[in-house]
Amino acid sequence: MEKEIQIKRKRRLTKDQWTAIAFLIPSFLLILVFVYGFIGWTGYVSLSNWNTLVPDFSFAGLKNYIFLFHDFRFQADLRNTLFFTVLFIGLVIILGMGIAILIDQKLKGESIFRNIFLFPMALSFIVTGVVWQWLLNPSTGFNHFLSKVGIEPKWYTDTNVLAGFEWGNIEFGLPVAIIAVVIAAVWQMTGFSLAMYLAGLRGIPEELREAARMDGASEFQVYRKVVLPMLLPITVSVIIIMAHISLKIFDLIYAMTGSGANFVTDVPGVYMFETTFRGNYYANGAAIAIIMLLLVAIFIVPYLWNSRKGDQ
Amino acid sequence: MKKAYGFILFLALALVLAACSSDSSGKSDGDSESKSGDSDSAGGKVEIFSWWTGAGEEDGLLALIDLFKEKHPDIEIENAAVAGGAGTNAKAVLATRMQGDDPPSTFQVHGGAELNEGWVAAGKMEPLDDFYEENELMDKFPEELIDLVSKDGKIYSVPVNIHRGNVLFYNMKVFEENGIEVPTTFDEFLAAADKLQAAGITPLALGDKEGWPATQVFENILLGVLGPDDYKKLFAGEIGFDDKRVKEAVDKFDKILDYANEDHASRNWQDSAQLVANGEAAMINMGDWAKGYFNNDLDLETNKDFGYFAFPETDGDFMVITDTFGLPKGVENPDDVKEFLKVLGSVEGQDAFNPLKGSIPARVDADKSKYDEYGKDAMEDFNNSRLVPSLAHGSAASEGFLTKVNQAVNIFVTQRDADNFTQALQNAASEL
Numbered sequence: 001m002e003k004e005i006q007i008k009r010k011r012r013l014t015k016d017q018w019t020a021i022a023f024l025i026p027s028f029l030l031i032l033v034f035v036y037g038f039i040g041w042t043g044y045v046s047l048s049n050w051n052t053l054v055p056d057f058s059f060a061g062l063k064n065y066i067f068l069f070h071d072f073r074f075q076a077d078l079r080n081t082l083f084f085t086v087l088f089i090g091l092v093i094i095l096g097m098g099i100a101i102l103i104d105q106k107l108k109g110e111s112i113f114r115n116i117f118l119f120p121m122a123l124s125f126i127v128t129g130v131v132w133q134w135l136l137n138p139s140t141g142f143n144h145f146l147s148k149v150g151i152e153p154k155w156y157t158d159t160n161v162l163a164g165f166e167w168g169n170i171e172f173g174l175p176v177a178i179i180a181v182v183i184a185a186v187w188q189m190t191g192f193s194l195a196m197y198l199a200g201l202r203g204i205p206e207e208l209r210e211a212a213r214m215d216g217a218s219e220f221q222v223y224r225k226v227v228l229p230m231l232l233p234i235t236v237s238v239i240i241i242m243a244h245i246s247l248k249i250f251d252l253i254y255a256m257t258g259s260g261a262n263f264v265t266d267v268p269g270v271y272m273f274e275t276t277f278r279g280n281y282y283a284n285g286a287a288i289a290i291i292m293l294l295l296v297a298i299f300i301v302p303y304l305w306n307s308r309k310g311d312q
Numbered sequence: 313m314k315k316a317y318g319f320i321l322f323l324a325l326a327l328v329l330a331a332c333s334s335d336s337s338g339k340s341d342g343d344s345e346s347k348s349g350d351s352d353s354a355g356g357k358v359e360i361f362s363w364w365t366g367a368g369e370e371d372g373l374l375a376l377i378d379l380f381k382e383k384h385p386d387i388e389i390e391n392a393a394v395a396g397g398a399g400t401n402a403k404a405v406l407a408t409r410m411q412g413d414d415p416p417s418t419f420q421v422h423g424g425a426e427l428n429e430g431w432v433a434a435g436k437m438e439p440l441d442d443f444y445e446e447n448e449l450m451d452k453f454p455e456e457l458i459d460l461v462s463k464d465g466k467i468y469s470v471p472v473n474i475h476r477g478n479v480l481f482y483n484m485k486v487f488e489e490n491g492i493e494v495p496t497t498f499d500e501f502l503a504a505a506d507k508l509q510a511a512g513i514t515p516l517a518l519g520d521k522e523g524w525p526a527t528q529v530f531e532n533i534l535l536g537v538l539g540p541d542d543y544k545k546l547f548a549g550e551i552g553f554d555d556k557r558v559k560e561a562v563d564k565f566d567k568i569l570d571y572a573n574e575d576h577a578s579r580n581w582q583d584s585a586q587l588v589a590n591g592e593a594a595m596i597n598m599g600d601w602a603k604g605y606f607n608n609d610l611d612l613e614t615n616k617d618f619g620y621f622a623f624p625e626t627d628g629d630f631m632v633i634t635d636t637f638g639l640p641k642g643v644e645n646p647d648d649v650k651e652f653l654k655v656l657g658s659v660e661g662q663d664a665f666n667p668l669k670g671s672i673p674a675r676v677d678a679d680k681s682k683y684d685e686y687g688k689d690a691m692e693d694f695n696n697s698r699l700v701p702s703l704a705h706g707s708a709a710s711e712g713f714l715t716k717v718n719q720a721v722n723i724f725v726t727q728r729d730a731d732n733f734t735q736a737l738q739n740a741a742s743e744l
Contacts, residue, residue, distance in 0.1 A: 052712060054434045055411065073719055138575045157577045159726045258521045261577035262726035263719075277404035279715030280430075 039293065046286035053280050064287040072169040074288070076263040077271050081295075083174050084267070085246040087182045088189075092242050093235060095186065096193025101223070103194075104201045114198065118191040125188065129255025132184035156180035156257045159264055177257070177264040185252055189245070193238045200234035201227070236303070243299040248292060268292050356645050357388040358652050360637075361416035363402035364669075365395040368604050372669035376472075379664050380655045387648050392416055398522070410436055415640035417649045423460040423471055423634040424707025425547075431640070432463045438639045439466040443650055449657055452675045456699035460707065461636050469638030470657040471674035473666050475599045476690055477631035477702045478532045478623040481606065482595040483588050484616065486513060492594075494621045498536065498564060501624040505571040508594045515571035517593035519584025523718040526576075526725050528704040529597050530565050536625035537561040540698040547701070547708040549744045553737040562730045569725060576725075586610070588618065597623060599633055599705075603686050604670030614686050622693075630697035633705045634674060709744055716740035 013021075049060045068074040103113050120128070135141040136155040143152050156177040164173030204227060212222045250269030259266040259274075268288050276285030364373045370393070377389055394402035399420075406419055410431065421427045431437050444450055444467055450458070453471060461469045487494075490511050495501040505515035520526040535543045537557050545551045546558070573593060576584065585602050587593035589610045596602065603620070606612040614620075622629075637656055639649055655661040662673035663682050672683065672690045680688050701707035706714055720736035723729075 052434075052710075053407065053410075053430050072723060133578075137578050139578075154575070155578075157575050159577075257578075259523070259722060261520075262723055275715060277407065278400055279712050280407070280710075281712060281715070 042286045042289050045283055046290050048283050050282040050286075051280070051284060055282075060283065064283045065291070067284065068287055068291070070169070073259075073263050073266060073271055074268070075168045075170045077266050077268045079170060079172055080175060080178055080263075080265065081247060081267055084178050084182060084185075084249070085243060087179070088185050088246045089239055089242045091182065091186045092189050092193045093238055095190045096238065097197045097231070097235075099190070100194050100197035100201055101227075103198060114194070117194050120188045121191045123188065125185075125249075125252040126255045128184055128188045129252045129257075132180070132187070133256045136180045136183065156260060156265055159260075159262050161264070175264040177260050181253060181257060181265055184256060185246070185249070188252075189242065193242070196234050196238055197231060200231045204230045240299055240303050244296050247295045247299075356648065357390050357417070358645070358648050359390040359392050359417040360652070361392045361394070361402070361406060361419035362635075363394055363396075363399040363420060365393045368608065369669045372665040372667075375664045375668055376656065376661055379661060380652055383655060384648075384651055387651065389652070410434075410640065413642055415642055417643050417645070418637045418639060418652060420635050420637060421469065422706045423457070423469065423632070423636045424701040425709050425713075426706035426711060427461060427469055427636060427638065428463040429710040431638070432468050436641055437468045438641055438646070439468060440470065440639060440653070441467050443470075443639075443653065447654055447657065452657075452677060454676060454695070454699060457632065457634065457674060460632065460634065460699070460701055461638075469636035470653045471634045471636045472656050472662060473635050473669060473671035474674050474690075474694055475601055475633040475671050476693070477528060477599045477633055477705065478535060478597075478626045478629060479600050479602075479620050480595050480597050480623055481585075481588060481602055481618050481620050483591050483593075484619045486591050486594045487619070490594075494619070495624055496621075496627060498624045502567065504594075505568075509571060513591070514573045514587060514593035515595060516568065516573075517584040517587040517596040518569075518572035518576040519579030519581045520576050520722070520725065521578060521580045521583075523722055524704045525581050525584070525598070527714075527718050527721045528599070528702070529568065530561070530721060531703040531708070532597060532623040532626055532631065533564050533568070534558070534561045534703075535629055535631065535700060536623065537564065540629050540700045543700050544708075547703065547744065549741065553734060553741050558737070559730070559734055562724075562733055565724075566728055566730060569728070582609075599702075600686065600690060601670060607670075607684075614684065620686065628697055630694055630699050631702050632699045633702050633707065635671075713740055713743040716743060 044057075046064055047060055047062070049056045049058045049063075051064075099117060103110055107113065137143075138152065138154045138157055143155075146152060154176075158176040160176045161171045161173040162176060164171035166172075208226055208230075209222050212226045213219075217225065248269055249267055250273065253265060253267050253270055254273075257265040259270055268291065272285045272288040272292070275281040275288070360373070360377070362373060364370055373391065373393070377391060380387075380389060394405050396402075402420070406416070409415060415436065421431065427437075449470070457471055457474075458467060461467055461471060482494075486492075486508070490508060490513070492504045492507060493500075495504045508515040518525060518529070534546070537560055538546060538551075542551055542557070546553070546555070573579075573584070573587060579587075581598055581602070582605060584593075585596055585598060585605055588596045589606065589612055600620075603614065606618050607614065612618050621627075623631075637653060639646060639653065643649055656665075657675075659673075659675060659678050662675050663679050666673045666678075667682050667684075667687070670687075672678075672687050672694060676695055678691070680691060683691065703709055703714060703717065709717075717737065717740055720733055720740065723736070724733040
């Protein structure tokens with residue numbers, strides 16, 4: 001009898017569930033049209049010849065994509081994005097985790113520290129960009145102090161590429177200028193990963209650490225063998241969130257450095273905006289958008305896949 | 313446990329979304345602005361679309377609107393200016409509206425390719441030949457200027473102001489202290505630059521964070537090397553970019569770049585003009601809107617603190633940047649719009665707008681006494697010079713070509729690979 005009722009419940013939706021669906025449908029439809037519909041439209045445009053003010057939807061095949069992958073600027077963009085993403089995510093994780101562990105040592109005034117580190121996140125990337133543009137400008141900001149000790153880095157105006165070698169049309173390596181942008185981005189986003197790691201640390205039961213200590217583990221071993229593995233899900237979340245920020249970054253670059261000499265700080269987002277709305281290369285711009293979507297998908301899809309399996 | 317992580321991630325995503333919303337809301341601002349404009353034009357208003365939101369230019373526009381209201385109290389007017397990005401934001405909004413067949417009543421557009429190869433070629437503009445004849449405007453503008461707003465023998469817009477692009481502004485004190493005369497030839501320019509550099513002064517201030525100021529230097533060198541006729545032919549596709557004089561211009565460009573400040577990529581044009589203002593640099597090539605910046609923002613006096621002269625070997629030529637307004641197709645009240653264009657094209661209108669904006673009138677018969685020392689000089693030159701369209705400001709060639717040239721210049725400024733640069737110019741020429 002009891003079992004039968006359960007089965008019935010599964011089949012027929014309750015009133016609450018119907019209400020929920022009714023509330024979901026409008027936003028579902030809007031997202032279907034205005035997000036997925038327009039992604040599809042962008043994909044369609046990226047396969048067209050629409051590269052002037054006058055729309056031209058004749059089929060161009062992969063012409064726009066082929067052009068981009070032979071283009072100096074786009075190759076430079078991909079290089080910059082790669083190094084920006086790696087450095088940015090790496091530093092945000094290391095600094096975020098490190099500071100979180102320090103704060104977690106039952107410090108006095110813990111909340112003050114936490115808020116200080118969290119605060120830059122409240123700013124928009126535009127504000128961060130404008131501020132750091134002046135701090136890291138070679139003729140103002142930090143260089144006023146650094147020149148006293150005899151070093152004058154050129155920051156984001158440096159056009160050198162570290163460990164560079166010819167690859168395609170570009171010199172492949174770490175563009176020095178991108179480091180300046182990484183500093184600004186890390187400054188802004190570290191507080192975020194700090195908050196996540198702090199929450200993660202609080203979620204680890206004290207008994208586990210106690211048990212490890214009882215077994216004679218040193219404090220270092222406690223962190224390496226117990227705490228870090230327990231923080232892995234947090235790290236995955238941080239990577240995914242930071243990756244989708246860094247792969248799509250536009251505002252910080254646009255406010256802080258622009259494309260940079262020789263495109264050392266250019267990113268696909270800036271290229272997309274300029275080529276579409278200044279040069280009227282709509283199809284090229286759409287192709288860049290699709291490539292950016294695919295790049296983000298590389299990170300997001302496995303995660304979604306994984307969490308779906310987890311739910312089941 | 314799992315749930316807790318899920319919740320944290322959800323919270324995190326929500327925060328990120330909130331952070332991202334700053335730019336999406338910026339975009340919807342633009343949309344709502346255009347939306348409100350849309351409903352207004354249906355009500356018979358004249359909606360004036362521009363990117364004049366800066367200090368002097370907004371005052372000029374408002375003075376123009378006031379003048380129009382005085383003459384036509386019955387016609388409502390709407391100032392639909394879009395700020396930001398030196399017109400880039402406005403142009404993006406405009407493109408969206410034009411493609412959606414929801415044009416503003418009239419809009420700011422640079423004379424030349426931006427108008428002709430853009431909106432006229434797209435079939436979105438009404439010809440204004442009858443309007444010019446009715447208002448006897450044909451002989452009120454220089455012929456070469458009317459050419460700039462015409463395509464295939466038809467006129468498409470009314471110019472309101474003129475800026476000059478081939479001007480070098482210089483710090484008079486620096487020139488005096490180093491015993492430097494105003495250079496008129498390229499060689500004299502290089503000699504002066506050497507002397508300044510030896511004295512520890514940056515000869516040429518450059519701020520190409522936004523790209524176009526470097527292109528502007530290059531176009532002036534091209535003009536000097538080719539002369540006005542062949543300069544025009546170059547962008548008409550009648551002379552190829554493989555011409556050896558283009559190569560010569562590239563070499564000169566290469567030489568001049570050696571005299572620019574090292575941190576040029578971190579500065580916009582105002583930041584680089586400040587170098588000249590405080591004497592760290594001696595000269596800057598900038599359109600004459602820099603005069604307004606020197607006068608109003610930096611409190612410098614014309615011909616006392618800073619002077620000006622034509623870019624070497626372009627004396628007698630006038631690199632024209634002109635803002636014009638046309639009549640898009642599909643506007644509901646074209647007669648009202650024409651009334652506005654009439655005020656815009658009148659001596660009264662141009663003399664109300666230009667002194668405030670710091671530009672000179674496009675008409676040849678405006679009242680000189682209303683303009684400052686520089687303005688009078690520039691008006692004199694405007695009437696007696698050959699007029700050529702600026703590349704860097706979208707008049708000489710299509711925006712598509714310009715975007716490619718800006719990219720090529722950006723690469724050249726760093727790499728200094730002349731062959732690579734001329735090759736890029738030739739490839740881009742297919743967009744002409």
